[in-house]
Amino acid sequence: MQIVKQYPIHKCGHAKHSISGTKCLQSMVGKSNSSRYIVATQDRELQDSLRNIPGVPIIYLHGKAPTLEAPSQASCKYAENVRKGLGMTEWEKETMRTLKEAAGLAENTEIKCKRKKRKKMKIAAHVKEALVTEVMKKQLEKNKIN
Numbered sequence: 530m531q532i533v534k535q536y537p538i539h540k541c542g543h544a545k546h547s548i549s550g551t552k553c554l555q556s557m558v559g560k561s562n563s564s565r566y567i568v569a570t571q572d573r574e575l576q577d578s579l580r581n582i583p584g585v586p587i588i589y590l591h592g593k594a595p596t597l598e599a600p601s602q603a604s605c606k607y608a609e610n611v612r613k614g615l616g617m618t619e620w621e622k623e624t625m626r627t628l629k630e631a632a633g634l635a636e637n638t639e640i641k642c643k644r645k646k647r648k649k650m651k652i653a654a655h656v657k658e659a660l661v662t663e664v665m666k667k668q669l670e671k672n673k674i675n
């Protein structure tokens with residue numbers, strides 16, 4: 530709850546014609562996640578669809594612990610292509626290799642998919658609302674028990 534409060538609210542424009550949370554999130558992420566969203570969801574279908582889009586980190590709850598999923602195949606492939614391309618000509622690449630060898634840095638052929646750290650997370654207004662209501666309900670239930 531406190532964590533959720535720290536984040537800005539994204540207005541997705543679905544307030545008037547409400548759609549499902551899944552569809553809303555998919556529309557926000559789009560085809561390339563240009564807004565750099567990290568999506569926190571337990572919805573398997575949504576997770577599956579987001580894994581097809583490069584650069585969408587997925588957070589899910591493992592028991593009570595929010596867990597950042599390893600980058601999807603689409604993300605790794607995309608990162609690999611960017612790395613391969615990088616706008617270098619063959620000559621430049623060759624030069625780089627030679628320089629690296631000279632410096633004793635053997636080319637590491639293994640491709641590591643690093644996790645990107647991002648500080649801000651945006652949450653759609655109605656998704657946040659849903660989260661907040663859920664947390665509040667749980668707190669009420671707790672209070673009743675105590």
Ligand SMILES: [Zn+2]
Nearest residue numbers: 541543553653
């Ligand atoms: Zn929406």
